[in-house]
Amino acid sequence: MTDVLPLGSTIGILGGGQLGRMLSVAASRLGFRTHVFEPGANPPAADVAHALTTASYEDTEALKAFAASVDVVTYEFENIPTSALDVIEALKPIRPNREVLRISQDRLTEKDFLTGLGLTTAPYADVPDLAALEQALADLGAPAILKTRRFGYDGKGQVRITDATQAAQAFAEMKGAPAILEGFVDFTMEISVIAARGLDGSVACFDPGRNVHREGILRETTVPAGIPARLRTDAIILAGRILNALDYVGVMGVELFVTPQGLLVNEVAPRVHNSGHWTQNGCATDQFEQHIRAVTGWPLGDGSRHSDVVMQNLIGDDMDEVPTLAARPGTALHLYGKAESRPGRKMGHANHVKPQQA
Amino acid sequence: MTDVLPLGSTIGILGGGQLGRMLSVAASRLGFRTHVFEPGANPPAADVAHALTTASYEDTEALKAFAASVDVVTYEFENIPTSALDVIEALKPIRPNREVLRISQDRLTEKDFLTGLGLTTAPYADVPDLAALEQALADLGAPAILKTRRFGYDGKGQVRITDATQAAQAFAEMKGAPAILEGFVDFTMEISVIAARGLDGSVACFDPGRNVHREGILRETTVPAGIPARLRTDAIILAGRILNALDYVGVMGVELFVTPQGLLVNEVAPRVHNSGHWTQNGCATDQFEQHIRAVTGWPLGDGSRHSDVVMQNLIGDDMDEVPTLAARPGTALHLYGKAESRPGRKMGHANHVKPQQA
Structure with a gap:
């Protein structure tokens, strides 16, 4: 080593x-x-x-x-x-390197990078001005989502446009921030692959999980995702291509839409990812350790899944459930020690581990 | 709560x-x-x-x-x-309470407590002076082990006596520290139960593990221990009796000898225990969290075992194995961040998790 x-x-x-x-x-x-x-x-x-x-x-x-x-x-x-x-x-x-940050800090650059790799994303268009937005709406159709190119997360900096007449108002809400328009995608579910690449170039992926969002915030991830083996393999190969193209070192979260036409990349996060928290109770090596192993030059660990897990995010008032969750068999709590609970604030998560067959 | x-x-x-x-x-x-x-x-x-x-x-x-x-x-x-x-x-x-410490700080007090509960220990005798040691050797027979009553751990403060003629020299090695003599026990294996008792009096035990010591230091713990179901039940009931008698709050390590006559209590540790480290990769709630739950008044967590585990202590030069262990499938490393490795010093441990049947 x-x-x-x-x-x-x-x-x-x-x-x-x-x-x-x-x-x-x-x-x-x-x-x-x-x-x-x-x-x-x-x-x-x-x-x-x-x-x-x-x-x-x-x-x-x-x-x-x-x-x-x-x-x-x-x-x-x-x-x-x-x-x-x-x-x-x-x-x-x-680690991961600067180039990765440059790409992932900008939705437009990220989508150009992904499509440049031959991967499919939601249809998108750069909208530097209102005229461009109107043209993009004509091309992609409504409904569509206008998103700031930078600094968006957990549904922030996004406006849904259901009708072309809303273009001007939506554009005004961006307050001059560079934006892109994304067309709607008809997907059956969202999955994510937590993928890791070591300093030696080796790649390891955790089992894909199925994600449920509400109000733009991840609520639940379930593994196994309940997808056909072929899709599972496609997802892992796709994640590996992204990592290799970036000479990536560390863990990346790759969010994918499952559509009738196959997998479509929603977005990538160049870091450990909320949808990978299940690995803490499902694998010998979790996503956090995998990331540390990668950035310190250790060999990647064994991220094979030993248990079925449902990860439940605890957001805002969900913390009221803690006493119940604390006493629930098979449930592992992970709280973040945040003093103040606010609506939409991630306060912790619970990993519900399915008992093994004896 | x-x-x-x-x-x-x-x-x-x-x-x-x-x-x-x-x-x-x-x-x-x-x-x-x-x-x-x-x-x-x-x-x-x-x-x-x-x-x-x-x-x-x-x-x-x-x-x-x-x-x-x-x-x-x-x-x-x-x-x-x-x-x-x-x-x-x-x-x-x-928490655990003072009385627990008073008892466990003194091997004589501890053995008196255990036998007072009707549990079996190794035969023992208080040896305040050389005459008492000679009498104890006559009663218990050789070989036997002379141990300081207080501050002993990992084989420290112990002298093995193989022959009654060694009594005076062994007694001198105690340097005036109060001591007890323990008779030898013919056991087939050592197991331990990591037991927890909550503030509400509820008791939960982890699956007993089989321990292997060398030079007085734990080297390996294997779960399941490979003991008959009856012994497993006996061990858990026995641990529960100790916890309840002490109005204990927290995790306790109970070391037991398996003998042809049944279980015999070797010693108890009023704390999380080296032989419980396997729980980190074998259970949704490990011994450390179980202890924190107990002392903070939380309900005890689910300590049922989801995987078979062999815990291997990394002592002194065993750290040379880290690069190999880091790359071994199913192995989870837990290192202690100690700057200096010395012979006999516990530097970390590795939990080898057996893959589940698909």
Whole structure:
């Protein structure tokens, strides 16, 4: 194993949310320390990190000190300012790499990349101005969704257009942010593949899960997804193509629509992914450890599924269910330690593990 | 759920070794923070704890500040000075309770307690002086083991006596420490039960594991243990009796010898136990989370076993095996982040999970 980080090395994590928290726990299992960089106060990841830097992504000195104190840098979200990455990259390797972030930070660039690989996405069009939006609506038809090119997640920065007459108002809601229009897709279900690629180029995918969203937020992931074996194989091969094309190192979440015409790529997330949380109770190596293994140069672990799992997100008031879930056989709780519950805020998740046949 | 610690509460952990480390990780899953109290530098638990106090157990002010900052106190080892417990108990609940520590800190008291419950232990005798040792050797026969009553672990503070003529020398090796003599037991295997009792008095036991020791240190635990169903039931009932008699709250490790005459209690540990590490990859709720659930007043979790596991301790130079183990299918590594490897030092463990039948 060349380029393997020695035991006791420190992994820098940009972002201190629940993904950083669970990455930090996984790092500890492999004997690594973590240092979390997060602008916000009381980040969930700090409870289980060796060190925390509270500073803005514009604070060059803080970024430099952070980079100097760690051996490799990874991230739990993709919308990190480019300027911050420039500062860090001059000092330490960033995994997954910069090119991956450049692509995934922009919906248009991402879709161009995916279609350039010969993969299918929802029909889309760049809409730099209202005239372009009107043309795109004529081409793609309504309903369609207008989305900001950058900084969108969990349904934010999106406007649904059901009729061409709504074009002007929808465009105004983008407040000048560059946007793309996406045509509607007639899909039977959404699945996702959590895929990993090691520093040595080896690829391993977790079993695809079936996702249910409400109000743009993931609510439930079920494994196995209940799809034909052929689709399962297609999904895994497709994810592998994306990883290889990007010379990717780490875990990626690939959201796919299952349509009568086959699989269609919804979006990719260059990080551990909510729809992969089931792996914590379904596999010997979960997605968080797989990511840590990849970015530290370890061989990928065994992500084969030993149990059937339903992952249930706990969002806002769902936390009222915790006492019931805590007592439910086969249920493993994973709470994020967030002090304040708000509507739409991800507070934790529960993995419901199906008992094995004796 | 009365007496349930609210989410976001802080659990104080006395001792910052690998058990404290894994307890801290488990606490984070349930949304709790931890504060570790440890006299030594760079404790493994600090990498994943919210707060660390580095101070001696004689430092009353540090103990008071620690107790003031937490909501409940637990511990990862049983040999905590009584004076420190006095300071803490005046401020915050200690779970498991003081009586448990009083009993388990002294091999003689522990054996008297166990036999008082009607359980069988190895034959033993108090040996306050050489004459008592000679009498005990005459009664119990040789070979036998002379053990310090207090502060023994991993084979430390023990002298094997193979012949009565060695009595004086063995007694001298105790250096005046109070000791007991234990007769040899003809056992076919050692098993252990990791048992938990909640604040509400409910009891749950993990499946017994079969243990292999070398040089007084646990090397391997295998589940299932390969014992008849009747013995398995006996072991679990026996553990439950001990927990109930102590009004115990938390996880306890109960080491048992399997003999032709039935089960015999070797020793009990009032804490999470090395022989329970397999639960991390064999159950939805592992021993660490079970302990956190108990001491915070949560209901006990589902500790039923979903997989067959062999837990292998990584001791000293065993760490050379890490690159091989890291690449082995079905193997989950748990390293403790200790900077320095020494002979006999527990550096980590590997859980080898047997693939399920499809």
